[in-house]
Amino acid sequence: MESNWLSVHLFHAADLNRLLQLLVGPVVQQTGCPYFFIRYREGGQHIRLRLHVAPGSLTEIRRLLQDAAQAYFTAYPSCREKAFPTQQLQPNDTLQYIPYVRETSRYGNEQTMPLAEQQFGFSSAYVLKEINRIDPSSALMHAIRLNVITLQALRETPEHTLNICRRFIQGWLPRLYAPQEDRAQQEAYFLQRMEERFAFYAPALTRAATELWNGNVPETLQAFAAGNSHVFAQYKQLGIQQEQLGVIARSFLHMGHNRLGVANHDEAYIMYFTCKCLEHIYGIR
Structure with a gap:
């Protein structure tokens, strides 16, 4: 069964090291999927997490991600200090599923x-x-x-x-x-x-x-x-x-x-x- 990349953007205006340690680390350990992440600022500070998921596990892993993210953002709420009128921001302290575009070339x-x-x-x-x-x-x-x-x-x-x-x-x-x-x-x-x-x-x-x-x-x-x-x-x-x-x-x-x-x-x-x-x-x- 072919696996696909699930792309999760975790928008959070506070310490991303803590988010990696307490949210991303436990999640990838529980899923056991191949993964990688990057830090990014477009749309607001966030972590882009990619998980290589078998289709049969997709629903379960999405549920795990949603529950873990909600618990983390409740325990560690953040607030954006500045507004950028020219920048389109995603809602803060949220998980967004945004497609992964491979940089093949x-x-x-x-x-x-x-x-x-x-x-x-x-x-x-x-x-x-x-x-x-x-x-x-x-x-x-x-x-x-x-x-x-x-x-x-x-x-x-x-x-x-x-x-x-x-x-x-x-x-x-x-x-x-x-x-x-x-x-x-x-x-x-x-x-x-x-x-x-x-x-x-x-x-x-x-x-x-x-x-x-x-x-x-x-x-x-x-x-x-x-x-x-x-x-x-x-x-x-x-x-x-x-x-x-x-x-x-x-x-x-x-x-x-x-x-x-x-x-x-x-x-x-x-x-x-x-x-x-x-x-x-x-x-x-």
């Missing part, structure tokens, strides 16, 4: 899309397992760990791996710029700031990254590491070429940051730190 093709969804699942499972230890300050280290393991699983040359990091930085760094200021000057300024910040954290970060790169992966990350290795190997077996796979890897890295709750304006910093750790591992000075 972003992740390869029809054959490879299920592989991407597996990767989303490995990433989501790690974040849910660690969610009670993730906060804005610790999310940086979690993100660098996930980045290093993802890139190690890709098994590409140092040149190509570093190029993935550098293109990622180039794509996200402009989000820090003031529109009216000179872009080249701002790029130089922020890269200098990043270098200064990295120098402060370098001893701890490079030591931890080297351990991960050499295969000394803690138990909490082993399923994520093995899963990414399998996914990338399958992508290559299906004929996805190096350049396209690099683009797909950048999307995996970004969505990993999203699941951790990393703000978009911090993504360039995190990838800069990741890149510097890899340069250390490769012996590039």
Whole structure:
């Protein structure tokens, strides 16, 4: 019997880490379905949860979701602080069934899309397992760990791996710029700031990254590491070429940051730190 993705949007204006820990975590454990989630703001802050459900279980799982969501929103009501007249908002503290639109071209093709969804699942499972230890300050280290393991699983040359990091930085760094200021000057300024910040954290970060790169992966990350290795190997077996796979890897890295709750304006910093750790591992000075 074919399974399908059930797409559930959980609109909630308060702490999404708590919602993941107390609502999403127990629900996915009870259903036993393959799943993944992302954080999103369109229509109001919410979690987009996808569950791969067998048709015969759909009614039961919908009932479980409704009951769990109602109990959570009753126990932890939230209130939106600001109104956005130009934005169409969904009702707050609600569960909405909104169809899942696969980004097939972003992740390869029809054959490879299920592989991407597996990767989303490995990433989501790690974040849910660690969610009670993730906060804005610790999310940086979690993100660098996930980045290093993802890139190690890709098994590409140092040149190509570093190029993935550098293109990622180039794509996200402009989000820090003031529109009216000179872009080249701002790029130089922020890269200098990043270098200064990295120098402060370098001893701890490079030591931890080297351990991960050499295969000394803690138990909490082993399923994520093995899963990414399998996914990338399958992508290559299906004929996805190096350049396209690099683009797909950048999307995996970004969505990993999203699941951790990393703000978009911090993504360039995190990838800069990741890149510097890899340069250390490769012996590039």
